[in-house]
Amino acid sequence: MAAGTPNTTPLLSVRDLIVRFYTLRGVVHALEGVSFDVGREQSIGLVGETGCGKSITARSVLRLIDPPGRIDGGSIAFQGRDLIQLPETEMRAIRGADISMIMQEPKMSLNPVMRIGDQVAETLLIHDKSLNRRTARAQALDMLASVSIPDPKRLARRYPHELSGGMAQRIMIAMMLVTRPKLLIADEPTSALDVTIQAQIIELMNALIDDIQSSVLMISHDLGVVAETCDRVIVMYAGQVAEAGDVETVMSDPQHPYTAALLKTLPDQVDADEPLYSIKGNVPSLLTPPTGCRFAPRCEHAMARCHNERPRAIPLTADHQVACFLHDAAPEPAAEPAAVPA
């Protein structure tokens, strides 16, 4: 993992991203002012509970949000260009070539009626019109070999249903990295796999990422995986960024009550005799999100202003931001007990 980022402009810079879903039941405020950066050769973890907007954030970067979802505001600057403003044809040239994505269900993410070799070669052929079929096939075979697939030639002629989940995820990695993209989005790449091969896949992915010098945006609900593999971490809650910073800092000294609570839920942090910790209350409905801080109704430290005002990201250090009024310059004195049913 590359530690430093010598280049000053980040590879990807998301600012105030707003994504809404216009459903029959109302408008779902899926993302509300999400901002973060991904540096060159950096690996960023995006963590949070199911439904907090991690995957939508990732799909927004590729501009592949299914209707009725829509990007309603903000900017996504990739290498200086705002992806939101790009015409569709230029966006297509970026997808798969500069930004790729690996998904959660590898077996369902491969086309069941297409040979594996062809699927890997297709990514190359789409983006390089001068490439002929044979060279693309050869490059695909090389790529299959580099994701540690035994006998790539034979496997290239197979169909996805003949593969195990781990094997399928290797294929996905090969398919998405064969073009040497600058940014790889990994959406829960190991969640659907057996525990025994999760580490293998992560290791393999990181080795390849290092090799082609790209950045990773790793989406996970598994803080352990993020802690092991990422440089920075972004903690999301209900469509907003709660805290962002260096992995070690955030994990060892969380500043947002939500991050702290999330870390407390990790089983290995808990005394074996104590019952598992759980955060009280439920994730708010994004049809009618809380007006102030979206975590306020569940927060043990919530103050009056938390319910009315939305906290902005407050920089604690150059590399650590937290969106919480507890860290505001003029903190209110004692935290009243939250007016929330337990």
Place this chain on the structure above:
Amino acid sequence: MAHYIMKRLFTLMITVAGIAVVTFFLSLVVPLDPLAAIAGPQSPPETVERLRKLYGFDQPTYVQFGRYVERLAEGDLGMSFQTNRPVLDDILNFFPATLELATIALIFSVVFGMILGILSAVYKDSLLDHFSRIISLIGVSMPVFWLGLLLLLVFYFQLGWLPEPGRLDIMLIEPPRITGVLLIDSVIAGDWEVFWDALWHAFLPAVVLGLFGLAGIARIARSSMLDVLSQEYIKTARIKGLSEYLVITRHALRNALVPTVTMIGLTYGSLLEGAVLTETIFSWPGLGRYLTTAFLTLDLNAIVGGTMLVAILYSVVNLLVDLLYAYLNPKITLAQHDA
């Protein structure tokens, strides 16, 4: 593969034998006397009895059945009462016209059904989608004879855009009969005038006959396409940077074809049924019309022969569908069918 086909052909023979038996017993329970029908309404009872003896209908059922099986085993379908010729000759004579009509209708319903279904899935809830659903609704719910008469009335009698019923303009001379399929025979004879006229004459009956199938295919194609488009691998294709056109043609289409092909197989069966009515309306000299007359005159041998032909065709089409299935879907191997 070859083993699989052999096995299927063997089961086909059992099916045909079963159908032969069922048809025989069905003909026994028909509450009408076929011999009275042959002899004519004014015939004296003695004539009817003489005919009964002549055709062997006076024998006990098991004897009749024994003779029937014996005949079939020799490939003899018996004589047709209405034409006084062997039923087999009649079938060979009339079937090519039906095959021609049904094939054109099938091509029509598959091509337009697929296009309509896929487009309405891709442009879901658009004007085109609603239009295609109305077409499907009409196609499924409109009886063939009603639609046929209606279109004939409008496009032939009123507007005069389309030709009169029949297979060919009466001024044209049919090419020498080789296959019996006019479109093929005219090409062999190099007679393009006949070819185009025959195609022109087949247009309206084929549309009427094919609309039911088109509706079914469009509906299945639409729903399976919608299902496929929501799959993860479609997202993968988009992430790879494919254009929406390539996503649909290269990744979605073949996956959506699998359920649609089943529907096409079933459609072919309904085309053969629909041919009975369509051929009558459009004076099409095919098997459908032959069988209609056979039913109306209780021409038992012709009915049995026609039923068996349809059963065999149906089974053969199903076999072809299964083979196509295995080709389209790599998850299906024919060895699994064997197991």
